[in-house]
Each structure stands twice: as structure tokens, then as C-alpha cells.
Amino acid sequence: MVVTKLGPSSWRDALDGATAGVLAPHGYALKPRESLGQPDLDRIFLERCREAFAKLNRTVGQGVIAVVSPHRSEGRSSVAAGLALSLVQDLERQVLLVDLDLRRPGQGVLFDVNDSPGMVEYLENDAPLRLTAGGMSRRLWLLTAGATTGDHVARMAHLVAHSEFFAACRQSFGWTVVDLPPLLETSEASYLAGLADACVLVGRYRRSSIHALSRAVALIPNDRPTGFVLTGNQSRVPAWINRLI
Amino acid sequence: MEGWLGSLIVVVHRWLDVFFEWAMWFLIALIAIPAVTGGVALIGDRSQLVTARVWADRPVLLQAAGLANQWSNGTPSSDADALLTELVGSDWFVDQVLTDSAVGFKILGSDQKAQQRLAMRQSFKHGTIGDHVLQVSYVTDRPAVGSGLLNSVIIRLGDSIETLDSIQTTAAVGLLDSQVAEARATMQKALADATAYAAGKSLTQLLDDAHYLTLQADALAATNYYVSLDRQAHQAHLAQSALPSIRDSTFRVMDPPSVSPKQIDLRSPAIKYSMEALAGVAVLEFVIIYVIGLRDPRVRSGEEVRKKLGVPYLGSTPDLRSAA
Numbered sequence: 140m141v142v143t144k145l146g147p148s149s150w151r152d153a154l155d156g157a158t159a160g161v162l163a164p165h166g167y168a169l170k171p172r173e174s175l176g177q178p179d180l181d182r183i184f185l186e187r188c189r190e191a192f193a194k195l196n197r198t199v200g201q202g203v204i205a206v207v208s209p210h211r212s213e214g215r216s217s218v219a220a221g222l223a224l225s226l227v228q229d230l231e232r233q234v235l236l237v238d239l240d241l242r243r244p245g246q247g248v249l250f251d252v253n254d255s256p257g258m259v260e261y262l263e264n265d266a267p268l269r270l271t272a273g274g275m276s277r278r279l280w281l282l283t284a285g286a287t288t289g290d291h292v293a294r295m296a297h298l299v300a301h302s303e304f305f306a307a308c309r310q311s312f313g314w315t316v317v318d319l320p321p322l323l324e325t326s327e328a329s330y331l332a333g334l335a336d337a338c339v340l341v342g343r344y345r346r347s348s349i350h351a352l353s354r355a356v357a358l359i360p361n362d363r364p365t366g367f368v369l370t371g372n373q374s375r376v377p378a379w380i381n382r383l384i
Numbered sequence: 385m386e387g388w389l390g391s392l393i394v395v396v397h398r399w400l401d402v403f404f405e406w407a408m409w410f411l412i413a414l415i416a417i418p419a420v421t422g423g424v425a426l427i428g429d430r431s432q433l434v435t436a437r438v439w440a441d442r443p444v445l446l447q448a449a450g451l452a453n454q455w456s457n458g459t460p461s462s463d464a465d466a467l468l469t470e471l472v473g474s475d476w477f478v479d480q481v482l483t484d485s486a487v488g489f490k491i492l493g494s495d496q497k498a499q500q501r502l503a504m505r506q507s508f509k510h511g512t513i514g515d516h517v518l519q520v521s522y523v524t525d526r527p528a529v530g531s532g533l534l535n536s537v538i539i540r541l542g543d544s545i546e547t548l549d550s551i552q553t554t555a556a557v558g559l560l561d562s563q564v565a566e567a568r569a570t571m572q573k574a575l576a577d578a579t580a581y582a583a584g585k586s587l588t589q590l591l592d593d594a595h596y597l598t599l600q601a602d603a604l605a606a607t608n609y610y611v612s613l614d615r616q617a618h619q620a621h622l623a624q625s626a627l628p629s630i631r632d633s634t635f636r637v638m639d640p641p642s643v644s645p646k647q648i649d650l651r652s653p654a655i656k657y658s659m660e661a662l663a664g665v666a667v668l669e670f671v672i673i674y675v676i677g678l679r680d681p682r683v684r685s686g687e688e689v690r691k692k693l694g695v696p697y698l699g700s701t702p703d704l705r706s707a708a
Contacts, residue, residue: 376397
């Protein structure tokens with residue numbers, strides 16, 4: 140039953156059904172009118188995310204973007220949310236934001252929705268797939284992580300990785316932004332990043348070390364287009380000096 | 385070249401980033417530490433400045449005798465100042481002054497004497513005010529000792545100037561005397577030549593004789609020169625004999641040694657220590673910036689990641705209150 144449920148057609152049915160708010164073969168939208176809240180990301184932050192995506196988009200036309208960082212608290216979830224929001228604003232197509240940081244999910248808090256039920260409940264409990272819409276023209280869809288214990292995280296990640304989930308996302312959504320767990324703190328992040336079409340490596344100003352970033356880059360497959368976003372930039376170097384050098 | 389330049393730019397940016405990160409504290413340290421150091425030095429400095437002023441001039445008689453230029457082309461005060469510089473540089477002069485002013489200097493050992501000389505030279509300052517005024521000062525925490533020392537310096541300097549004047553005048557007078565003797569001989573020879581030539585010739589003949597007229601003109605010029613030199617030599621002799629008696633007109637104390645209000649100038653300890661503290665803090669800050677810029681492994685710019693890891697830089701986001 141699990142194998143059937145996790146096939147690409149099942150995933151696509153589930154995703155399409157969830158976005159349509161109708162019954163899907165293995166689930167239905169529990170709260171079709173539920174909406175995402177407005178995340179606490181200011182205009183400048185979203186503008187910078189838009190610029191980052193514009194640079195990344197030169198090499199990747201569409202697909203799945205994995206957002207990774209060496210460690211926690213480096214701004215990864217915020218960048219993932221910002222990327223998704225800016226994509227929704229710029230493109231006509233629907234965008235899916237997936238929280239795959241199963242140990243410490245963060246997107247639910249950002250968008251003011253419950254994390255559960257989410258991916259874990261769908262995989263483990265045969266629960267309906269729950270997607271929550273929001274953003275401009277309700278084209279942004281959030282798939283939260285759900286609730287699980289640490290013991291099951293690796294198995295859940297394994298199921299996602301081998302269930303053609305990313306393939307279904309490519310078929311159902313123009314862009315999918317995946318918020319992955321920290322590369323240097325979890326074993327599954329590297330593998331999941333390898334399944335994405337592009338990676339955005341996030342490092343925090345005056346917190347991430349160049350050594351950690353180097354190790355993180357080494358964990359991302361070489362053939363995966365990757366770009367770096369520096370978060371929490373509080374540099375006080377005057378702009379004119381930056382332009383000068 | 386570009387790689388080298390790019391790496392340099394990344395490092396420079398890191399240094400600038402460190403500087404601007406701590407700029408406020410750097411600035412506070414740069415102001416506060418020298419100010420506190422200078423303040424402490426000012427409070428702890430119990431020394432006082434004893435100052436005296438002396439009038440210096442050349443003897444009028446020497447000028448009248450045309451001997452003033454024998455001494456120097458400078459002003460009287462600069463001449464005295466230059467002489468004082470040389471005197472203070474000599475142990476002989478300093479020993480005399482310290483013997484006059486410091487009780488027990490004579491019985492000190494050679495090392496202690498050397499220390500006292502060094503201290504005296506460091507605390508003693510002199511300079512000119514205009515063409516005629518020489519100012520001497522001494523920094524000490526015992527004004528009475530300072531006054532005694534300055535009095536001794538002034539007296540010894542006056543003696544030295546008088547001695548020097550006397551030596552110079554004697555030499556000049558001797559030179560003048562020899563010149564007078566030479567002029568006298570020249571004059572006598574010219575007169576003798578003219579007289580000998582005129583012997584046996586009538587006045588009418590001599591009046592039309594060009595050679596005689598030349599001899600006569602030479603004798604007249606030699607006589608005038610001799611008379612002039614003789615007058616000058618006479619004046620010089622007068623000046624030489626009058627030197628001791630006219631000392632007060634050429635070198636006298638205008639303002640006797642007295643304690644001056646403490647002034648903060650570039651040589652005062654407060655300023656000196658402040659400048660040293662300023663330089664020290666600046667160097668320390670440069671070292672801090674340099675070391676942090678090179679050793680701190682934390683990322684300070686996306687360009688640095690691009691340069692070191694080869695990952696394209698997509699941009700930066702501002703700080704959010706809570707980065708997830």
C-alpha cells in the first residue's frame with residue numbers, strides 16, 4: 140500500500156487534489172479555505188530574494204530548488220519562504236513550498252499555520268495530503284513537515300527520496316522550493332539536495348564559517364547548479380566604498 | 385593578476401568590514417584612552433616651570449669701532465642662544481652650574497654626576513624672543529632649586545659672553561694694530577718717494593710734472609687710509625678696555641627667575657603621554673583589524689565565498705529579527 144501510495148502518479152494525484160480542494164485517491168483537502176498567513180519578511184528581503192532567483196534562473200528554467208545551509212539558524216527557512224513568495228509574485232504559475240526539515244520544521248511558524256498534519260502524516264498515517272494556499276492570487280502552496288519523532292526522520296526522508304515526490308512536483312507546479320535540513324547536521328539533506336534541479340546555499344553574515352560552507356558545498360553534487368545567498372547582512376561598510384572596491 | 389587582485393579586494397573588504405563593525409568602539413578608544421592618559425599625567429605632574437629672560441646686545445663701542453661683524457652675522461639673542469646651546473652641551477659648564485645650584489654635587493660619584501647632568505639637560509630649555517631677548521626655563525618640582533640654577537646659568541653665560549667678546553675684541557684689535565702699522569709704513573714710503581722725487585725741482589716744474597702728481601696722490605691716499613685705520617684702532621682699544629664696565633648694557637637680566645603658570649605645550653608630559661597613548665591605541669587597533677581580518681573564519685561577504693569556494697554569489701538579504 141505504501142509503495143502504491145508513493146508512486147509518482149499517486150503523488151501527483153495527491154498534489155493536484157490538494158490544490159484543487161477535492162477528493163484525491165488517497166486524500167483530500169481537509170481545510171480548503173485555510174490560508175497562509177503573511178510571513179514577517181519585509182519588502183527589501185523579498186526584493187533580494189527575487190534578485191537571487193533572477194541570477195539562479197539564468198541556469199535553471201524550472202523545477203525544484205533546494206535551499207540548504209551548513210547549520211541551523213542561518214536564515215535558510217526565511218530564504219526559502221522569500222524565494223517562494225517572490226516566485227509567486229513574478230510568475231503566473233503555481234509555486235509549492237515544501238518543508239522537509241522534519242526534525243525542526245519552520246515554515247508553519249513563518250506562515251502562521253499548523254505544521255501538522257503535513258508530509259509525515261501523509262506518509263505514515265494514510266492521512267489526506269494537506270496543502271495550504273496563500274500568497275498572490277493564492278498561487279503559493281505550502282506543504283508542511285508534519286509531526287514526527289527523531290527516530291523516524293531518516294525513514295521519512297528515505298521515503299520521500301525514493302517516492303518520486305520531486306518528479307510529481309515538477310509536473311504539478313512551475314516551481315517547487317524545498318526547505319531542507321542543515322547539510323552538516325543531518326545525513327538526509329545531502330541526498331535530497333542531489334534530487335533537486337538547483338541548490339541555494341545559505342550562509343549567515345558573521346556566523347557561518349568558510350570551513351563549514353566549504354564542507355557543505357562538498358556535500359552538494361557537482362553537477363547541481365548552486366548559488367550562494369548571504370543572510371543577515373549587517374555590514375556597515377558604506378555603499379560607496381563597496382562600489383569603489 | 386585578476387586572481388591576485390580579487391583576493392586582495394576580498395581581504396581589504398574584510399578589513400573594512402571589521403573596522404566598521406567596531407568603528408564606534410575604535411573611535412571611543414582612540415579618544416578616551418589618550419585623554420585619560422594625558423589627564424592622569426597632568427594630575428600627576430607636580431613639576432613647575434621656572435623662567436627668566438635676559439637682554440642681550442653687542443657693545444655699542446664695538447659697533448662704533450667696526451668690530452661687531454667680527455663676532456657673528458646673527459642677532460644678539462640668537463648668538464647668545466647658540467652659545468648657550470654649546471655651553472650646555474659641555475660637561476664643564478653644566479658641572480659649574482650644578483656646583484653653584486645643587487648642594488653636594490661636588491661630592492657625588494661620576495655616575496650620579498652623569499645622571500644629574502642628564503636630568504639638567506632634559507629639564508633646561510632656552511630660546512629667543514625677538515632680536516635681543518633670550519628666555520631660559522627649567523622644569524622642576526622645587527622652584528627654589530630651579531631659580532638658583534637659572535641664576536647660575538645666566539651668570540655663567542654672561543661671563544662666557546664677556547670672555548668671548550674680550551677674546552674676539554683682542555683678536556680684532558691686534559689685527560687692526562697690525563693693519564695700522566702696515567698702513568703707516570705704506571704712508572711713510574709714499575711720502576718718502578714723493579719727497580725724494582721733488583728734491584732739486586722747482587714748484588713750477590713739479591706742478592706740471594705728471595709723475596710727481598701721481599706720487600703726491602698716492603701719498604695722500606695712503607695717509608688717509610692710515611688716519612682712518614688709526615682712528616678705528618683707537619676706538620677698538622677704548623672698547624676693549626671698557627668691556628668689563630659695559631657688561632650690564634650688553635647682557636642683563638630683564639625678568640629674574642620666577643615660577644610661570646603651567647602651560648600645556650607639545651613638550652609637556654601630558655601631551656607627550658597622550659600622543660604616545662594615541663599612537664599605541666592606533667597601532668593596536670590596526671593589529672586587531674589585521675588579525676581578525678585574516679584569522680576570523682566567519683563569512684563577511686558573498687564575494688569571499690565566490691572567490692574561495694567557486695560558488696556563484698546570488699546576493700545578500702538584510703537581517704531579520706529571527707532567522708529560522
